[in-house]
Amino acid sequence: MEHTLTVAELADLLGRLLDEAFPYGLWVEGEIANYTEGRNGMRWFDLVEPAPEAGRAPVARVAVVLFDDARRRVNALLRRHGGAVKMGDGVRIRIQAAVAFYAPQGRLQLRMTTIDPSYTIARLAADKEAVLRRLRAEGLTELNRRLPLPVLPGRVGLVTARDSAAAADVHRVFANAGYGVTLVECDALVQGADAPRSLVAALDAVTAADVDLVLVVRGGGARTDLAAFDHETVARAIAACPVPVVTGIGHEIDESVADLVAHTARATPTAAAEFVVSVIAEARGRLDDAVARIGPAARRTLDTATARLDGHHRRLGHRGDVLAQRHRHELDGRARRLVRVAATADVRAASHLDHLADRLARRSLSWVAGADRRLTHGSATLAARAERRLAAARRHLDAVDLRRRALDPVRLLDRGWSITRRGDGTVVRSTGQVTPGESVTTILADGTLTGTIEAVHPRRTPGADTEDEQ
Structure with missing residues (x-):
């Protein structure tokens, strides 16, 4: 009678065979999916080989576990590379791992030990350059820039994560300007594997709301966090947008494909909102x-x-x-x-x-x-x-x-405009005409308002943009 193995004996045998076949582990590259943070600092995810056609199931998949001690080493390595890489769904990585058979669940898995950050950074740069080559070949990098800016934008679309710091910065800038602009906000994912599809849907929705221009903004982060704004579908949606698109993505050192195809790009969400306010102020x-x-x-x-x-x-x-x-x-x-x-x-x-x-x-x-x-x-x-x-x-x-x-100026006042005069009666046309502490009178359709200038915020030039703190 042939020898019969128990399930435990079979699992142990498979484990020993894998240890013998890969005594030093191996390097594997793939795309992260189903990234999960567990207790005690552990992380689980699948490393997949995406299908050539978008929307199709991956052609291969293997489970990966990252124990807490290895996670700490990986994070230290990523920080030494400037924090440009952050692990999450949709990020392409190259890892070193031991091959193991996890007996309780009867599956093959990789125990991750380290990561190659330069691989991910190089892949992002190569993918970005390939997208730009295709867009330039089709003349899409200048398409949105040819649209004229509205003389006096009254409805401004805002595409970003609704409760993000970037959204708060934009609302603050428009509130301080006091021009009564209507912000048509559309919530969107701004990082992760589903972010490109979400951003394109938000752009379509906000342009259908009859806006004069669109703000697309996101705060700073790792280079992998901003990868959605290098995605070809997002770039094509911005280029084909029927109204001008103004971007403010990341920090001053970041420049995405979305920035390069937009009508106007500013370094931060605050700078992008201030640009729109400057257009209104000039008009x-x-x-x-x-x-x-x-x-x-x-x-x-x-x-x-x-x-x-x-x-x-x-x-x-x-x-x-x-x-x-x-x-x-x-x-x-x-x-x-x-x-x-x-x-x-x-x-x-x-x-x-x-x-x-x-x-x-x-x-x-x-x-x-x-x-x-x-x-x-x-x-x-x-x-x-x-x-x-x-x-x-x-x-x-x-x-x-x-x-x-x-x-008649009175009829213009009835339409919602106002006229601000200094104490000597001159009309205020520039922030340089007033100083903090000076009294001014604002003429409205139904009366006048008298106030004191608390602060003066001159319009910033593009070279004066500063980094947003996220």
Whole structure:
């Protein structure tokens, strides 16, 4: 009868065979999946070989256990490499491990002893460069940058982890600016194997909400933590976004593929939010200047039109009076001449003179009647012409008044704008015009607000960006 092994004997045999086959352990590379933190500092995960097609099950998988003492050595090694690598799902690693058979669960597993950080860093750099080559070949690195920035963005999309420090930084910057911008926030995973898919979905959702531009931000971390922003699907989604995308990812030393395809990249979430605020501040400054110029110009135009209308009215009335007076003087003169001729005529020519006087009287009456008709017609014509001139002037005055009311600063105040003036009445157009402790008055549609400047925050230039503390 052949020798029969118990399950325990078989497990022990397999263990000894593996020890003999791999006495010094071996190096294995693969992608982390199902990373789990256990009690007593232990870690478990699977090391998988991903399928060539996205979304397919891995072609191979092996369980890995990392005991606490080995974990401490691995963490020390990672810190010596600048903390660029952090173990987690989706991270590609190269590890040294002993091959063992875990009898209680009847499975083969690797007992991890150390890691090769340079392998992971090199793989990240090579993958990033390969993605950039493909994007540049398709002309996608400049696609979003060609979009014009909105003149006055009122709705700003925000893609990040909802309760993260990066989200808090963006909200703080917009709250301090006080411009009343609507932030349309969409929660997204910003690290891990599922982060690329989550970021793309968030971008689609926020652009569907009719925003003027999108902020994509994340605080600093290990290079592996930021790997999602080097992913090709995320880069393509940003490049194809129908509105400008402003990124603020990591710290000042970090530059992701997402930064390189975005419209504008800033070093930190705070710097990205401050850039958007600076765009709004510049537009409001131009609007304040326009309001300051339009008001006096509209008043001058109205005063000029009113003066011209009064002049037309006076000239038309005066011309009618002069014409009537001229005809009256001419008729009076002819009548006086006729009386003098009749008084000095010879008696012998009385009948002849009477005849002539009768004829002259008839002609005079006829001429006077014609002159009177002409005077009446001329007066009517002048009156009609004056009325037309007055109507045209009134229409012009109404059009000027309509333009004045459309450009009236009070109507702009009714739309939600405000005007801030210093104590001497000058309009505040720049942070450089005021100093802390100075009193200012803000004019609103329904009244005024009087306050004191507590602090002045000039707009930062790109070179003045500072690192966010996460």
